[in-house]
Amino acid sequence: MIERIPQSVAKRVVFKTFLAADHVTAGGEGLTVPVQVSKNGGDFANLATPANATHMNPHNCGWYYIDLAAADTDTLGPLIVRGTEGTIDPVEVVFQVVAATNAGFSALPDAAPGANGGLPTVDANNHVNGVTDTVTATLANGAHGGAAATLTLLSGVISNTGGVALTINGSTKGMEISGSGGDGLTVTGAGANTYGIYVQGASKGVGMYGAAVGLDIAASAGNGITAVGTGGYDILADIKGDITGTLTTVTTLTNLPAITNNWITAAGITASALNGKGDWMTLGAGSESYTHTVYDTDGSTPLAGVSVWVSTDAAGTNVIAGIDVSDAAGQVTFALNPGTAYLWCQLPGKTFSNPTTITVTDV
Numbered sequence: 001m002i003e004r005i006p007q008s009v010a011k012r013v014v015f016k017t018f019l020a021a022d023h024v025t026a027g028g029e030g031l032t033v034p035v036q037v038s039k040n041g042g043d044f045a046n047l048a049t050p051a052n053a054t055h056m057n058p059h060n061c062g063w064y065y066i067d068l069a070a071a072d073t074d075t076l077g078p079l080i081v082r083g084t085e086g087t088i089d090p091v092e093v094v095f096q097v098v099a100a101t102n103a104g105f106s107a108l109p110d111a112a113p114g115a116n117g118g119l120p121t122v123d124a125n126n127h128v129n130g131v132t133d134t135v136t137a138t139l140a141n142g143a144h145g146g147a148a149a150t151l152t153l154l155s156g157v158i159s160n161t162g163g164v165a166l167t168i169n170g171s172t173k174g175m176e177i178s179g180s181g182g183d184g185l186t187v188t189g190a191g192a193n194t195y196g197i198y199v200q201g202a203s204k205g206v207g208m209y210g211a212a213v214g215l216d217i218a219a220s221a222g223n224g225i226t227a228v229g230t231g232g233y234d235i236l237a238d239i240k241g242d243i244t245g246t247l248t249t250v251t252t253l254t255n256l257p258a259i260t261n262n263w264i265t266a267a268g269i270t271a272s273a274l275n276g277k278g279d280w281m282t283l284g285a286g287s288e289s290y291t292h293t294v295y296d297t298d299g300s301t302p303l304a305g306v307s308v309w310v311s312t313d314a315a316g317t318n319v320i321a322g323i324d325v326s327d328a329a330g331q332v333t334f335a336l337n338p339g340t341a342y343l344w345c346q347l348p349g350k351t352f353s354n355p356t357t358i359t360v361t362d363v
Helices: 266-270
Strands: 003-006 011-016 035-039 063-068 077-083 091-098 288-293 307-311 319-325 331-336 339-346 356-360
Touching: 011 077, 011 091, 063 077, 288 356, 307 331, 319 331
Parallel strands: 003 091
Antiparallel strands: 011 063, 035 077, 077 091, 288 331, 307 319, 307 339, 339 356
8 A cells, every 4th residue: 555645754764675686685885876856756856865775784685765855755646756777676665745734635634733724722621712713503403313402612713803703593583592401692801901701893783683582681580681791890881772671670770862752662661660750751841940950070171971860869769851852062952940950960971969959039
């Protein structure tokens, strides 16, 4: 069987010589045996560095060797190594030079391990090193002995700078994550400034669409969502749309975004706990026009985009006007009745001393 040798690698070739007189007796010691090679059926030629074969050791029964350089094995295909000397039969050894990456087997990639197109490699923890090219996979029921296929990513990144990195489609569910005896999904960012899950998009960070429900998170015995941020926010998000469910515990409620006019509908207020807490569709129903200017923390710079509302009590339970949003001059205007009222301000990233006691006078 012809030996396969990798392309462009140094190779020591050994061969045995026999005397030409009887073709049986081993060749003598210390012969000068020049060596040539034929690459892929080409003419015989000297080695890249012309050399003679070396007699291995005294009394070794005619064995010699020649060291081929990488330049001697640089051509794919048959390689014939030929040695000649007047007192011996010509010696010829045949090799098959194959690609160093896959040994000529088409089932293996013709690329170095870990390189683009090559076999994946593992790190010191026996985890597959990062995959940075586009990954396309079809995982279907029945693909693995009748069970749904499983895709496990131990480490690395799935990315595609030209479009979608990963798309998961299902006739009933795009993705279902279940934990039979624990958590369905646990994501931990171990570093001091890392995130458990960080999703960012130029248009949407996360877009969830369903014919019935965009996102349904349920727990048979416990919390549907548990989020703990040890160094900042538990949940930091800009939310647009309808939210249905129960918040069992709200420890801190801050940085609500400014609510634009008519964002809360009359029908929604009627069906909610806000019903009866004030006129949310107007800026008050009093007899006097009251204008308030909101300033930044320096006390002198007008602050735009602040959500402002007015209540009759310091606890803020009876809202009578608002929400209005301060204009470029930092001003909001309400229709209030004469007397004492309480004004509330809110803007993400800003802290206000709520409430501010105001006095509305009869003009």
